[in-house]
Structure formats: structure tokens, C-alpha cells
Amino acid sequence: MNAGTGSAAAPAAEPMILNGVEIRDSFAEAFPMAGTRLVITADTARWAHTAAASLTGFATSVIGCGCEAAIERELPAAETPDGRPGYAVLIFAMSLKDLKKVVPLRAGQCVLTSPTSACYSGLDGGAAIPLGRALRYFGDGHQISKNLGGRRIWRVPVMEGEFVCDEIVGSTTQAVGGGNFLILARSRPAALAAAEAAVEAMAKVPGAIMPFPGGVVRSGSKVGSKYAGLIASSNDAYCPTLRGVAASALPPEVESVLEIVIDGLTEADVAASMRAGITAVCGLGAATGVVAVDAGNYGGNLGPFHFKLRALMAPQADGGAR
Amino acid sequence: MSAPPDSAMGATGVRLTLRAPLDARVDASSLSPAALAGLRPAAVAALTLPWGAGIAPVGELFDVSASDGPGLVLSGDPRLDFVGAGLAEGEIIVEGPAGVCAGAGMSGGRLVIAGDAGDSLAAGMSGGRIEVAGRAGDGVGGARPGERQGMSGGTVAIAGSAGAGLGARLRGGLILVGGDVGPRAADGLVAGTLAVAGRLGPGAGRGMKRGTLILAAAADSLAPGFVDAGPQDFIMLQLLGRRVPELGALFGSRLTGRALRLVGNRLAGGEGEILVLQ
Numbered sequence: 001m002n003a004g005t006g007s008a009a010a011p012a013a014e015p016m017i018l019n020g021v022e023i024r025d026s027f028a029e030a031f032p033m034a035g036t037r038l039v040i041t042a043d044t045a046r047w048a049h050t051a052a053a054s055l056t057g058f059a060t061s062v063i064g065c066g067c068e069a070a071i072e073r074e075l076p077a078a079e080t081p082d083g084r085p086g087y088a089v090l091i092f093a094m095s096l097k098d099l100k101k102v103v104p105l106r107a108g109q110c111v112l113t114s115p116t117s118a119c120y121s122g123l124d125g126g127a128a129i130p131l132g133r134a135l136r137y138f139g140d141g142h143q144i145s146k147n148l149g150g151r152r153i154w155r156v157p158v159m160e161g162e163f164v165c166d167e168i169v170g171s172t173t174q175a176v177g178g179g180n181f182l183i184l185a186r187s188r189p190a191a192l193a194a195a196e197a198a199v200e201a202m203a204k205v206p207g208a209i210m211p212f213p214g215g216v217v218r219s220g221s222k223v224g225s226k227y228a229g230l231i232a233s234s235n236d237a238y239c240p241t242l243r244g245v246a247a248s249a250l251p252p253e254v255e256s257v258l259e260i261v262i263d264g265l266t267e268a269d270v271a272a273s274m275r276a277g278i279t280a281v282c283g284l285g286a287a288t289g290v291v292a293v294d295a296g297n298y299g300g301n302l303g304p305f306h307f308k309l310r311a312l313m314a315p316q317a318d319g320g321a322r
Numbered sequence: 323m324s325a326p327p328d329s330a331m332g333a334t335g336v337r338l339t340l341r342a343p344l345d346a347r348v349d350a351s352s353l354s355p356a357a358l359a360g361l362r363p364a365a366v367a368a369l370t371l372p373w374g375a376g377i378a379p380v381g382e383l384f385d386v387s388a389s390d391g392p393g394l395v396l397s398g399d400p401r402l403d404f405v406g407a408g409l410a411e412g413e414i415i416v417e418g419p420a421g422v423c424a425g426a427g428m429s430g431g432r433l434v435i436a437g438d439a440g441d442s443l444a445a446g447m448s449g450g451r452i453e454v455a456g457r458a459g460d461g462v463g464g465a466r467p468g469e470r471q472g473m474s475g476g477t478v479a480i481a482g483s484a485g486a487g488l489g490a491r492l493r494g495g496l497i498l499v500g501g502d503v504g505p506r507a508a509d510g511l512v513a514g515t516l517a518v519a520g521r522l523g524p525g526a527g528r529g530m531k532r533g534t535l536i537l538a539a540a541a542d543s544l545a546p547g548f549v550d551a552g553p554q555d556f557i558m559l560q561l562l563g564r565r566v567p568e569l570g571a572l573f574g575s576r577l578t579g580r581a582l583r584l585v586g587n588r589l590a591g592g593e594g595e596i597l598v599l600q
Contacts, residue, residue, distance in 0.1 A: 082560045082564065118557050118561070149566045153561065
């Protein structure tokens, strides 16, 4: 499970510089997760987005939110089950048990309640995650099921009309959470501009999401804390204002660091997303104030997935960057 | 040393061609692709079928030959009963009409009837698919003798009309009718879906508990006990129109999602629905 450890990996001793941006000899350490995809539709794209944004709200980290979720992409009406505008969202949890808890909870509070919405499975196979199977009880006995076209749906009467949803959604336990990279920049605006460029590029990669606000994390964490009970605390090695106080990983010219965290349905999805993001950052280049790209890990002893930055960004045999 | 089965020589199916129109009823339920798989024509001809009050070898009723296509191909006859009854897998094609109880108790596979079908088509069916190019008789999807409930799964698509008692005691699956339907449809219907592109005969929905009738046109006279819940734009209909393409094909542009909803049968405490497309 070492994503990107191809034969084309650069020797560790040689620096890798892309458009003036150093790719540090580091790796992102990621973990297995359970994940699924929902398709949310509504009469208009605006209301589909509202429901999707609500469902994926407060879902930045499993540490405090119980799951990690975000919009994967907008779906044109022709691609959705009911022919209306929609959004695909991905939801990840640390276990199937957790996923089975958060999916109906969030769909019930955020999609069932949202005007004109409907909610469908966007992933087939794997363990069945209850959707309508749980939400149907809101119908108080007036709910209706239909088992047609190979799927069972539920129709729950609501004041506006009917809420329609699939009975179950599929899932995968091959998902990967915690892929990441750090953007080290000369200034806060430079770091933000690079992060925005990365997120824009990564949003085009299917099967992966960036669950933090706008896809970007300003407060990367390290494991543990001086305070009892806190399992994570500020990543002091990358805090520019702590240079000289804590052991710093930052060169003198770096004034700001932003992180992008990636969850994906597969290891390959995370690798593709990271590659797209880092490529975008390097595309801006050192001239825009980007100094280096680094990654967060725990020494390689905790997470089974290691995304080595230099291997990810190594040129392919055909000469193109992956 | 026995001769290799025909399947080993390239032929995978069996064709049974009637020597003459049947002069007595024949129970064809034992003729399934699975039962005939690998048998040489001579072995198939030696099998016996209930015929009138007695039995008759298959070879006396049919010319037996190997078929390049998969499954079983039969000549049709209105007295050829129980075709595809109990079918669990494979395909049977009837090149003409079929008698009573075609596809009764089917749990899988595909039965195609190029002509009309007799009474009790798909009675007690639990899975698979039946296609009828012509008309179907009474009791489509109903209960088999001695059973309390009718069809519970699968799909029946009838291009023409259907007789009385369509979907009586239905508890699952989908029946599509391209033409008109006789009286007393959906009698005691428990669950499942009936879709009728033609006109619905009188007295439909007596004792209906749940389930859905989708109609292209308002029924002449339903059984008493239905209440008008008003028109609505049903997302569910938009969904089904895409997930079940033949439903979309049956109603064409009429399946916009908007329908009048009638709920019943309230006299039986039921909460089934009749959706009249608008």
C-alpha cells in the first residue's frame, strides 16, 4: 500500500524541483475508511446544492464530526436517476458501523427536509447502508415502497409532496482517508492562492473529496497534546510563528502553510487527486511565492497507505507528469 | 459409451415444431431449457407429456430438432398449457399462442409468447420476465389454485389487451398492458404495480390494500371506496420512467410525472393508489 512507489521514483538524496517549487522527500500517511456516494437531486441545481451542502456540513474530520464528507461534483440532469439537476457527495467514516449511523442521520436531517429533494445511491455493491430503510418511518405508516428496475425505493409523504429515496446505498471498505499535502509559501496570500488553484484542479478528479472548508486546512494537526484528553493539537513544526520555539520544519522564507486533506473511494483516487493538486501548485511556481510542497505523516507506523510525494510527481516513461 | 450431447456439437437449444394443431390439451410444464439441456433430439422425443386424459411422447406431438440459439423454441397452440410454468432460468420462445397458465410460478428466466396467452398467465409468478405480443386472458398475475396470493415478483409485458381480474391479489412485481383491461382489475391487490395504457374495465380496486395502478386514462367506474387526493407532480414517476424504460415506452410523453392520485380501497382500510396520468 505505497501509492506512487513506482520504479520511476527519484532517489531520496536528489532534490526534486518543479518550476522552482521543492517537492520534499516526504509522504502522506493515510488510513483505511468506509465510504459511500450519494446522489442528491432537486427541482433546481440551487436546491440540490443546498441539500448537498447541508448534508456535508460539519463533516471536516472524523475526530470531531463522526464522518468526513463533501460534494464530489455537480451532475447534469441527464446523469441523475430522476432527470433533475443533482450533486454527488462522498461520505467517509472510520467503520461501516459508523457509516450506517451517519448516512441516514444526515440524509434525514438535511435532505429529507430540503425542498424538492430526492436522494439516491451513487455506489453499487459492498455492504448495504440504510437510507430509505431508516427514513421511511417518518411516513408514519403512509410510506410506500416500490421495487422496480432492480432497486427498492421509498416514497415518504411530506407537506410539500413526496420525498423519494433509494432503500439502501452501496459502500466500500477500500476507501482511503487522510491523504494530504502541505503548501509552504512566502506569504499568506501566496499560500491561499496556491491552495485555491490546487482545490480547483482536484475538484475535477472523480472519487475523491477535500472535506475541509473550501477544501483547505489552515490548522494541520499533530498527534497528541500536552493537555490530557486532547488527541490532536496544532502542528507546531509547521507553525511559522513558533520558529525558534518548537522544532521547525520550515525554511526561513516561509511565512504561511496551508494543507489539503483528501479522502477517496480508492487508493488510486487519492493518488490522482494529490497529483492533480500538487501539479497545479507547481504550475503557479516559485514566482508566485510557493516555496515547497510537503506532506503530513506519523513516521509511517500508523497508516498503511504512504503517498510519497516525489514518486507521485515523478515523470512517467512517456515523459508526462502523472 | 453414450453419444455426446448436442451442446457439445455446437447446438445449444431445442426446437419443437408441432406436427399438427393439438386436438387435446397438453401440459408443457416439464419442457424447460434446463430439463432439455444436453439431450439429443431422440431423447427429447422420448419424453412424455400429459395429453388430454393420457400421456403422449413429445415426438408424437412435435418434430424435435436442435437449435443454434439458446433455450427452447416451441410452436404455439391455444391448447398448449403451462408453457414456462415453474421456469427458473433460461429462455422459452413460443412462436404463436399459448394456452392457460403460461409462466405460472416462474421464478426466473424469460418467456416470450409471440401470439395470445390464455387465462392465468403468470399466476403465482415470483421472478423473471414474460412478454406477450398479443392479448392475455383472465387472471393475469393472479393466485394459483390453493394459494392465497398472486404474483409476487418479476415483470409481465402484454402488448395487447388483458382479460378480467388482472393482478388480483398481486403482491409484487410489474405488469404492463398496452391495450385495454377487463373488469375487476387489482381485486384485493396487496402490493406491486399495474400499468395500463388502454382503458380500465369497471369495478377495479375492490379490496385493494396497497400497490399502484398507473393509468393513461381515467377509469370508467372503479369499485366504491376510492378517495380523490388530487393532482400532484410525482418525482417517483419521473424516476421510474428512467429506471424502468419500458414504463416510459408504454406511456410515452404522457409520463411527465403529473398524475391524479386516487387512494383506496378505503372500504377495506387500504391505502393503495391509482395514478391517472395527466
